[in-house]
Amino acid sequence: MKTMTVQDFESINVGQALPSLTKQVSVEQIRQYAEASGDRNPIHLDESFARSAGLPGVIAHGMLTMAFANQMVTDWLGDRSRLKRLQGRFAGMVLPGDEVTCTGTVASKDEEARRVVITLVVSNQRGEKVLNKGVAEAEFSTQRSDIHAT
Amino acid sequence: MTDPRWVGRSYETKPFAVTEQSIRDYMVAVGDLAENGELIAPPTYAMVYGFDAYWQLWTDQEVALDVAHLVHGEQRFSFERPVRPGDRITTTGRLTGINSRGDIELVTFELTARDEKGQPVSDGTALFIIRKP
Numbered sequence: 001m002k003t004m005t006v007q008d009f010e011s012i013n014v015g016q017a018l019p020s021l022t023k024q025v026s027v028e029q030i031r032q033y034a035e036a037s038g039d040r041n042p043i044h045l046d047e048s049f050a051r052s053a054g055l056p057g058v059i060a061h062g063m064l065t066m067a068f069a070n071q072m073v074t075d076w077l078g079d080r081s082r083l084k085r086l087q088g089r090f091a092g093m094v095l096p097g098d099e100v101t102c103t104g105t106v107a108s109k110d111e112e113a114r115r116v117v118i119t120l121v122v123s124n125q126r127g128e129k130v131l132n133k134g135v136a137e138a139e140f141s142t143q144r145s146d147i148h149a150t
Numbered sequence: 151m152t153d154p155r156w157v158g159r160s161y162e163t164k165p166f167a168v169t170e171q172s173i174r175d176y177m178v179a180v181g182d183l184a185e186n187g188e189l190i191a192p193p194t195y196a197m198v199y200g201f202d203a204y205w206q207l208w209t210d211q212e213v214a215l216d217v218a219h220l221v222h223g224e225q226r227f228s229f230e231r232p233v234r235p236g237d238r239i240t241t242t243g244r245l246t247g248i249n250s251r252g253d254i255e256l257v258t259f260e261l262t263a264r265d266e267k268g269q270p271v272s273d274g275t276a277l278f279i280i281r282k283p
Contacts, residue, residue: 004186023181036172036179038201041208041217053218054281062222063197067180070194074182080190080232087226133224 006078009114009140018104018118021072025060027096033064060094065131069120072102073136082141088120088134099125104136114140152248152255152280156213160244161206165266166199168237191233196272199233200261203243204276207259213245215257216280223256224277230270238266255280 034040039061042049050058066088074080094100100122108117120134173191177183182192197204208217233239240263247258261274 004184006186029179029181032179036175037198038205039197043218043221049218054283059221063194063225064180066225067182067192067194070192071180071182071184074192075184079186080192083193083229085226085228086193087224089224090222093221 004075004078007076007140009116012106012109012116014106014109016106018072018076018106020101020103021068021075022099022101023068025064025094025096025098025100027058030058030060030064030096033061033067037061037063039063055093057095060096060098062090062131065090065094065100065122068100069102069104069122069131069134069136072104073118073120073138076104077138082138083136084115084139085135085137087136088122088131090130091132092124092128092130094124094130098130100130102131104134107135114142116140151250151282152213152215152257154248156210157245157248159210159213160242161203161210162243163200163202163206163239163241165238165240166202168199168233168235168239170235172198173233173235189235193227193229193232193272195233196227196229196263196274199237199239200241200243200263200272200274203241203261204259207243207245215278216283219281219283220257220278221281222276223279224275226275228273230272233271237271239263239271253282255282 104118104120107119118136122131243261249256257278259276263271
């Protein structure tokens with residue numbers, strides 16, 4: 001188990017890069033993701049089916065790639081409850097054996113709302129973008145936003 | 151080509167009971183193992199508790215999407231609050247767009263997830279691309 005270090009809002013600067021995150025994608029991980037998510041579409045699991053659908057072979061779920069981008073951001077935030085928004089465009093296929101790297105940059109910082117916007121890209125080992133137009137937004141509330149008096 | 155008259159059709163999941171095991175299975179599958187005291191699901195776990203709404207759309211025999219040629223084009227989420235074991239979450243997905251563009255078809259699906267008290271948990275928008283054979 002890895003412990004998260006909570007990011008301090010005051011020390012964030014616009015333009016700063018987040019620590020990148022690299023993942024190796026395997027057939028085993030795609031199967032595991034299919035089981036955990038329930039998404040057992042055969043284009044992710046069945047090599048001959050994927051080929052007959054016009055794909056080069058089984059492909060990873062787009063949402064697995066987005067989960068990596070999510071992790072890069074929440075590892076940096078140090079608190080998953082701070083992530084308020086996440087989006088991206090699946091620009092390319094990820095195949096078993098690919099190595100993908102997530103990168104992010106702080107695009108803006110709102111001191112009053114205590115929010116930051118981060119732009120995200122995920123690229124493969126050839127430098128081709130597999131996720132682009134990625135955006136994450138985080139809120140650094142002074143108190144826990146999810147606890148309400150009842 | 152999917153018939154655009156199905157725009158507006160909606161699908162609701164049964165309440166999804168979030169368990170520690172389900173969150174941990176997801177964390178292991180994506181390799182996101184960090185913890186910080188209490189267990190909070192990775193935000194993209196929204197795909198797990200909402201999955202049955204997607205599944206109902208993909209398997210709707212009347213809409214009959216060509217799922218063999220369907221890929222995920224874009225995804226957007228907004229998160230209202232963190233998800234923990236014990237939550238019971240119901241997701242409603244609505245088919246909001248079926249558009250043909252050249253040799254592809256774009257299908258838009260908008261989702262809203264609420265807890266057992268009817269309070270918002272997350273919203274999502276998925277854009278699927280269907281390559282015409």
